[in-house]
Structure formats: C-alpha cells, structure tokens
Amino acid sequence: xxxxxxxxxxxxxxxxxxxxxxxxxxxxxxxxxxxxxxxxxxxxxxxxxxxxxxxxxxxxxxxxxxxxxxxxxxxxxxxxxxxxxxxxxxxxxxxxxxxxxxxxxxxxxxxx
Amino acid sequence: xxxxxxxxxxxxxxxxxxxxxxxxxxxxxxxxxxxxxxxxxxxxxxxxxxxxxxxxxxxxxxxxxxxxxxxxxxxxxxxxxxxxxxxxxxxxxxxxxxxxxxxxxxxxxxxxxxxx
Numbered sequence: 001x002x003x004x005x006x007x008x009x010x011x012x013x014x015x016x017x018x019x020x021x022x023x024x025x026x027x028x029x030x031x032x033x034x035x036x037x038x039x040x041x042x043x044x045x046x047x048x049x050x051x052x053x054x055x056x057x058x059x060x061x062x063x064x065x066x067x068x069x070x071x072x073x074x075x076x077x078x079x080x081x082x083x084x085x086x087x088x089x090x091x092x093x094x095x096x097x098x099x100x101x102x103x104x105x106x107x108x109x110x111x112x
Numbered sequence: 113x114x115x116x117x118x119x120x121x122x123x124x125x126x127x128x129x130x131x132x133x134x135x136x137x138x139x140x141x142x143x144x145x146x147x148x149x150x151x152x153x154x155x156x157x158x159x160x161x162x163x164x165x166x167x168x169x170x171x172x173x174x175x176x177x178x179x180x181x182x183x184x185x186x187x188x189x190x191x192x193x194x195x196x197x198x199x200x201x202x203x204x205x206x207x208x209x210x211x212x213x214x215x216x217x218x219x220x221x222x223x224x225x226x227x228x
Contacts, residue, residue: 004154032214043116043202043219044155051214089154098162098210099171100217102154 003027004103006090012109013080021106023073023090031093035064035075038087038105047075047088077108085110115139116220118203123225125197133188133223135203141218144186145204148172149222155202161186162209190225197227 004025013019025033032051036044048057048064050073056065061078077084087105094101117136125131135144143162147155157170161180175194180186190197203220 034217036219041200041222041224043204043221045219046216049214049216098160098168099157100155102156104152104154 003101004090004092006088006103006106008106009104010107010109012111015080015082015110015112017080019077019080019108021075021077021088021090021108023075023103025071025073025090025092025101027071027092027094027101029095030068030071031095033064033066033073034091034093034100035062035073036089036091037062038089040086044089075106080108080110082110082112084108116203116205116218118201118220118223121221121223123223125225125227127227128192129227130189130191131197131225131227133190133201133203133225135186135188135220136184137186137203137205137220138184139205139207139218140183141205141207142183142209143206144180145206145217146170146176146178146186146188147202147204149200149202158188158201190227197225200224 007022034049035047038044050066063076066073089105090103092101119134145160146158156172159178161167177189201223206215206217208215
C-alpha cells in the first residue's frame with residue numbers, strides 16, 4: 001500500500017484561477033514533507049520542505065500547508081499560469097529511514 | 113554551470129543488451145541516488161550511495177548495478193536481467209548523507225530508456 005496518497009489525480013484549471021492539491025500520508029515517524037514540481041520529461045524541482053513544527057510555507061505563488069496530527073498536506077497554487085502545468089509530487093520522509101516515500105503526483109493542466 | 117548532468121537524454125537499446133546511464137554532479141554532494149519513474153507511479157529507489165566506494169540497494173535493485181568510484185559520478189547499468197527496463201531514470205543528490213534530514217534533494221534532467 002502506498003504510504004503517500006495524492007488527490008485529485010489530475011485536474012484542469014483556467015489560467016488565473018486558484019487550485020489546491022491534497023496529500024495524505026501514513027509515513028511514521030514523520031521527519032519532513034516535500035512538494036516537488038515536475039514538468040513533462042524533466043526532473044522534479046523542489047518547491048517546499050516542511051518539518052513537523054511548520055504548518056505553512058510559501059514559495060512565490062505556491063503555498064504548502066501541513067497538519068502533522070491528521071497527516072495531511074496541501075499545496076495551493078494562486079493565480080495559476082500556463083507554466084504551472086506540471087505534475088506536483090508529494091514526498092514524505094521518515095526519521096531514521098534512508099528512504100523517501102513518493103506520491104504518484106497531481107497532474108495539473110492550466111488552459112488559457 | 114553547477115548541477116547534475118545525465119546523459120544521454122534518450123537511449124534506445126535492443127532487448128538482451130546491457131546499457132549504462134551516466135550521472136555526474138559538480139555540487140560536491142555526498143549522497144547520490146537512482147530512481148525509476150513509470151507512468152502513473154511514484155518514483156522508486158533503485159540504488160543509493162552515501163559515500164565513495166559504498167552503495168546500498170533500494171527497493172527495486174534487481175537487474176541493476178552501480179558503482180561509486182568518484183564523488184562526482186554514479187553510473188547505473190541496466191542489465192539484461194531487468195525484465196521491464198523501459199522507463200524514465202532520474203539521478204538525484206543530497207548535500208548530506210541522511211535523506212531523512214531536511215536536506216534538499218536535487219534531481220537531474222533524467223534519461224528516458226526504451227528497450228525493444
């Protein structure tokens with residue numbers, strides 16, 4: 001069973017609109033949670049990294065939230081642009097484990 | 113120009129042939145990783161190396177081999193024993209040896225391998 005579940009699997013949004021992507025995880029004991037953006041055919045690029053004590057972190061128009069109690073995170077994209085079309089991957093790290101648990105990604109398509 | 117280089121970007125091989133994917137970094141990072149990405153799936157760890165001349169198997173190491181003779185280089189060989197080698201392969205690095213810390217993980221541009 002995947003330890004990181006993302007929803008929705010894919011979505012289409014109009015340019016200029018906002019959207020929120022969800023990530024639920026079961027990884028324990030929790031160390032940190034990362035969001036990556038991956039353009040088609042390219043390597044992922046880090047957007048945010050959050051530890052247990054952080055419940056929100058922003059990177060430009062991207063804002064990630066973390067609720068470590070409910071083991072949920074969200075990534076909010078504000079005023080979407082065509083360049084936001086990509087897969088957004090949620091990644092969770094466990095303390096003492098040299099592995100990362102990857103979600104399957106949220107595929108976002110921004111249309112004009 | 114600092115970063116991670118993977119070459120080639122596209123690679124085509126016949127079934128039964130071994131093929132080596134290159135990964136080079138000039139970030140002076142300690143740890144290097146190889147992941148495989150298939151459509152609709154999360155990244156899966158093949159091998160990782162925390163220091164030179166040492167590496168560990170990841171979750172799907174069967175059919176793959178690696179070496180870490182230099183800090184800058186971590187080549188991956190896809191052998192004929194790998195049943196489904198066609199995939200997108202990503203190399204990554206972290207400054208520290210522990211991935212569970214908050215070290216940023218940096219990814220290369222990837223190599224798409226197609227085996228027919």
